[in-house]
Amino acid sequence: MNALTIKDPADLLSFIGHTLGFWPQESLVCITLDKGKVGATLRIDLPRQPGTELPYARTVSSYLTSDTSTTSIVFALYTSQHCQPGQPKPHAATIAALTGVLAQNGITIRDGVFVSDETYSPYDSEPGQDISLPISTTQYSRVNAEFIYRGSTIEPTNRIILPTPTHEEDHATAVENCMNSIRAQAPHQAALQASQLWTNMLDSNDFPTDEDCTTLIAYFQLPHIRDRLMADIPGINEPPQHLLFAQTETAPKWPRVEWAQQLLIHAYTRTSPQHAAPILTTIGYINWWEGRGSKAHQYLQLALDIDPSYRFARLTDQMLGAGIIAGWNTNKNTAYRNNLDMP
Known part of the structure; x- marks a missing residue:
């Protein structure tokens, strides 16, 4: 596969969209660089309250500095806020x-790069200086064409x-x-x-038979078995507690992890509401492993909407809310596609 070269803002925005898989909204996206080579990609929601800029910056920095080889970054700020004539750009603080x-x-x-709903422009352009280009021009960038050739697409949102x-x-x-049959057996x-x-x-x-799918759903209802099954997903021989919290030096088998998610979504289509929360929570947990924090949060919220008392979903969502990153994503050799998407 040929290496991609990012030469202009249109290339950068195309790279971000295809790397994340969606067009960000009200987001800051940072890409780490080491000697001109692209490292990790981080997307995080913009701060919602004034006066929180410094804690927010420290949080972003903690994510970016997890890649110890980083020497510089480039960023794109996506917002619907408009630039006012003669005023600094939104989120300048x-x-x-x-x-x-x-x-x-x-x-x-x-x-x-400053990215509005319709245009993009250099973030450090002088107030009142209009050198913006339409978002539509990114469709004709070299990087966008290469990603499309490889079969990649950009979804309009991350929903x-x-x-x-x-x-x-x-x-x-x-x-x-x-x-009931499982409970009758020795644990x-x-x-x-x-x-x-x-x-x-x-x-x-192949996807499992309906009978095997039913059995799998039943197993996931029992916490001690659920944890065992989750530890089986990465496909590497490490202690279960290290696997669950992504604390291994060996990278998981990411295609196997992706297939596990497909199997669980298939199982979800065969669940009733009273059995769906463990399946949705596990899918959310996989997304946390992959560095897709905002998607993980969505799956966990869906699980809690179905069963507000499901403790595993609540604890996992609290872990995400605390900004805890799966250990695999702090190492470029073990990270999933080398990107982080944090709510």
Whole structure:
């Protein structure tokens, strides 16, 4: 695969859109650089309250400095706020705070782009100077053409759209009956059988039968088995607690992780509301592993909408809210596609 060269703002915005998979809104996107080579990509919501610029800058800096090879960054600021004639650009205080905090860590800001709903322009252009270009011109950038050739697309938003579950009553009854059978077994034996079923699915190229899907949904309802199945997903031989919190030096098998997510979405279409929360929470957790914080949050909120008392979803969402990054994403050798998308 040929290396991509980013030569102008249109290339940069195309690179961001295809790397994230969607067009950001009310977001700051930073790309780390080391000797001119692109490193990690970070997207994070813009601060919503005035006076929070410095804590926000420190949070952004903590994410960016996790890549110890970073020497500089470029950024793009996406907002619907309009530039006022003769006034600094929106969120100027945020960028000023970030510039100072990064400088304390030996990192410089090489360039920045201001992106409105219709146009983009250099962030450091003089107030009142209009050198903006239409967003539509990014469609003709070299980088955009190369990504499209590779089969990539940019979605208009990051909003998840779930397939419609069947909600058939006989599915719910079958899951409950299966759970009763599982509870009648010795816990260790039940966990072993669950792991064998799940591993076979992960190693297969086909979606499971409805019967196996029902059994899988039942297994995920039981916390001690659910955790065992989650630890099976990365496909590497490490202690389960290290796998769950992404604290391994060995990279997970990311194609296997992606397939696990597809299997769980397939299982979701065969759940009833009373059994959906563990499936949605696990999908959210996978998105956290992948550095897709905003999508993870959406899945967790959907799980809590269905079952507000589901503790695993609430604790995981609190972890995201605290800004905790999956360990794999702090190392470019283990990170998923080398990007972070934080709410």
